[in-house]
Amino acid sequence: MPPESSTVSDIRASGAHHSRRPRATHVVGQNIGLILAAAILLLSIIIFVGMFAIQQNRLPGNFEITSTVNNTMPLALAAIGQTIVVLTRGIDLSVGGVIDLTNALAAIYLAGSVAHMVLVAVLVVLVGAVAGLINGLLVGLGRLQPIVVTLATLSIFQGLAIRVLPQPGGTVPDGFTAFLVNTNAPFALFFLVLAALGWMALRRSRLGVDIFAIGNDEPAAIAHGVNVVRTKVLAYTIGGMLYALAGLFLAANATSGDATSGNVYTLTSIVATVLGGVSLFGGRGSAVGSICGAFITTMIVNILFYAHINPLYQSFYEGLFLVIAVVLGAAIGHLVRRGRA
Amino acid sequence: MLARLTPDVLRILAAYGAAVALFVIGALVHPGFASFPSVTSILLVASFVGLVAAGQCFVILIGGIDLSVPWVLNAAAILLATASLGQNARAFYAIALTLGMGALVGLVNGIFVVWFAVPAVVMTLAMNGVVEGLALGLSGGMTCAACASYAPPVVAAAVHGVFLGIPAALWLWLIVVLIVSFVLAFTRFGRATYAIGNNARAAFLAGVNVNLTTVFLYVLSGLFSALAGILLVGFGGQASLGMGDPYLFQSIAAVVIGGVSILGGRGNYLGAAAGAVSLTALVSVLLALNMPEYGRSIIYGVVILALLLLYGREQRE
Numbered sequence: 001m002p003p004e005s006s007t008v009s010d011i012r013a014s015g016a017h018h019s020r021r022p023r024a025t026h027v028v029g030q031n032i033g034l035i036l037a038a039a040i041l042l043l044s045i046i047i048f049v050g051m052f053a054i055q056q057n058r059l060p061g062n063f064e065i066t067s068t069v070n071n072t073m074p075l076a077l078a079a080i081g082q083t084i085v086v087l088t089r090g091i092d093l094s095v096g097g098v099i100d101l102t103n104a105l106a107a108i109y110l111a112g113s114v115a116h117m118v119l120v121a122v123l124v125v126l127v128g129a130v131a132g133l134i135n136g137l138l139v140g141l142g143r144l145q146p147i148v149v150t151l152a153t154l155s156i157f158q159g160l161a162i163r164v165l166p167q168p169g170g171t172v173p174d175g176f177t178a179f180l181v182n183t184n185a186p187f188a189l190f191f192l193v194l195a196a197l198g199w200m201a202l203r204r205s206r207l208g209v210d211i212f213a214i215g216n217d218e219p220a221a222i223a224h225g226v227n228v229v230r231t232k233v234l235a236y237t238i239g240g241m242l243y244a245l246a247g248l249f250l251a252a253n254a255t256s257g258d259a260t261s262g263n264v265y266t267l268t269s270i271v272a273t274v275l276g277g278v279s280l281f282g283g284r285g286s287a288v289g290s291i292c293g294a295f296i297t298t299m300i301v302n303i304l305f306y307a308h309i310n311p312l313y314q315s316f317y318e319g320l321f322l323v324i325a326v327v328l329g330a331a332i333g334h335l336v337r338r339g340r341a
Numbered sequence: 342m343l344a345r346l347t348p349d350v351l352r353i354l355a356a357y358g359a360a361v362a363l364f365v366i367g368a369l370v371h372p373g374f375a376s377f378p379s380v381t382s383i384l385l386v387a388s389f390v391g392l393v394a395a396g397q398c399f400v401i402l403i404g405g406i407d408l409s410v411p412w413v414l415n416a417a418a419i420l421l422a423t424a425s426l427g428q429n430a431r432a433f434y435a436i437a438l439t440l441g442m443g444a445l446v447g448l449v450n451g452i453f454v455v456w457f458a459v460p461a462v463v464m465t466l467a468m469n470g471v472v473e474g475l476a477l478g479l480s481g482g483m484t485c486a487a488c489a490s491y492a493p494p495v496v497a498a499a500v501h502g503v504f505l506g507i508p509a510a511l512w513l514w515l516i517v518v519l520i521v522s523f524v525l526a527f528t529r530f531g532r533a534t535y536a537i538g539n540n541a542r543a544a545f546l547a548g549v550n551v552n553l554t555t556v557f558l559y560v561l562s563g564l565f566s567a568l569a570g571i572l573l574v575g576f577g578g579q580a581s582l583g584m585g586d587p588y589l590f591q592s593i594a595a596v597v598i599g600g601v602s603i604l605g606g607r608g609n610y611l612g613a614a615a616g617a618v619s620l621t622a623l624v625s626v627l628l629a630l631n632m633p634e635y636g637r638s639i640i641y642g643v644v645i646l647a648l649l650l651l652y653g654r655e656q657r658e
Contacts, residue, residue, distance in 0.1 A: 091462070144649050145603045147406075151590055152645040159638030166635075267466060280460045312482050316474020319467040326467075327457045 032333045033277020037292040044299035051306040069186040074246040076294040078265045079272035081242030083290040088235045089215045089282025090146035095269045097157025098131045099262025102247030104161045107170030107257020125244045132240020136233035161259040168258040180252040199287040215282030352600025356615035363622040371629040387621035388514035393592040396565030398613045399558045403538045404605030405461040407562040409468040414585035416476040417570025422580045423487040432493035447563025451556030492574040500575035521610045538605030
């Protein structure tokens, strides 16, 4: 892998604008990944709406929008968590295991009064936080590589999930489902907006700046007094909490639990993050882009469905599209950066 | 000799130590675990992980990774069965075709990683999906008439056949271990691999053809995955969907436990081979203890973490 040059990006991350180029060009150059992700999302929505309109003789209505949003919620939340970890130049393969575990816990313990359900939901998110904390401590304090740490903890969390819920089952109360993923209207977008606002607050906080600094150049961040261990531990912990939220939404969607239904999210969260324009080399990207990335993956599945593609070929087209999107995104990003130099 | 006990050598020795320790523990908890037939059957299972780990080791040594292993292996298994139709006469053609498929997939991976600068994680992940979709689609979800074919008898014999008391597949793995270790340690290609893993730019300035070497390493990874797929069909008789899934994480874990740095440039296939044996022995011990699935999964993760904490930590700057 060619190492990315980091000297220029350090300066950018620390917020110093030395260049004299126009501000608009600068903003575009800085957020090219996010802009491309939004553009691809818009394009995929247009294609989908067009195909839907031709075949159904009407525009996608409340039902289609609601189910698309509800189905994407777990992936969107998992992708935000993955993004925060990836920004520190890490990667989290334990996403699937944490979602498995939290989904299983939710399916078993969610019941009774509203107060009880709130308590259970909070405890489930805490379990996710502990899972992330373990990852963070092993990566930060243990000085182990993120990819192997989370590979091992993935196995541990998957095992715990199967211990909690050996057979698919359990029930999620209707009230819980109605609150998180109301099937009558896309109310879940409210939670997504909350998540996006939370991301914007995080990015402007000290922790957010530290996360970007570490991802861009760890030695330089240390030299500037960034507490690398603390920042990494917090990044993985926040990630774990978001995976737990994804597990809750997944349980609400399915109205029951399955200790293996979260496994796919390890890879799909990485796909959504990459489609969202986040650099896997750390220090560049936005969780808003990853939310777009999550919706792009759902839209691709929708488009393939309405294009009457044999479902067996689905992963072929998804893989093909991922490569094309990354290659084109890199090419356009390259052109934009060169154009303003 | 003592002077050559560098940390890298110690890591490989630790991986072998872990493998031996697991066999000793197995023998203590389950008499007969360390008997000759038991050990050979465990090593036979380890050889499949070990072969995939050979390819994985090559790409990890340059700081890459190959996530396309599961479906290259699975597609290879399906292709071998459907192309050979279980006939010895078609075996050579089927094996050549299958290995060619593995090499082609690796070639495309390498080309996109090198010339289109797609991160290895993304490229090989996408390729896994591409191969999965093609394998599922072209075989009609394993419903095609030829999909039920058995492995040709010669391929089955190449796995199960016994030579000097040891299964033939183990001899094959031993040869692979010797060749790969020799290539990495003593050839120009091996030195180029380590040079790229340590510092691609320095390697380029020193006259290494970084691009071609990188592409070739991904080709090798595809080849080894396909080879493992062929042998697995020979071992189990038929191809099935999802048979490659366990091999991704196992191959990475074997390589890392074997003392190869995931960042590249350090480590040796001798260690990765020991890692494959350790992992398989661990699972066998847990199975011998009648450990339920969840317990195996948890202990598997804990042991990998323990081994990593023992000797896989980065140096403090």
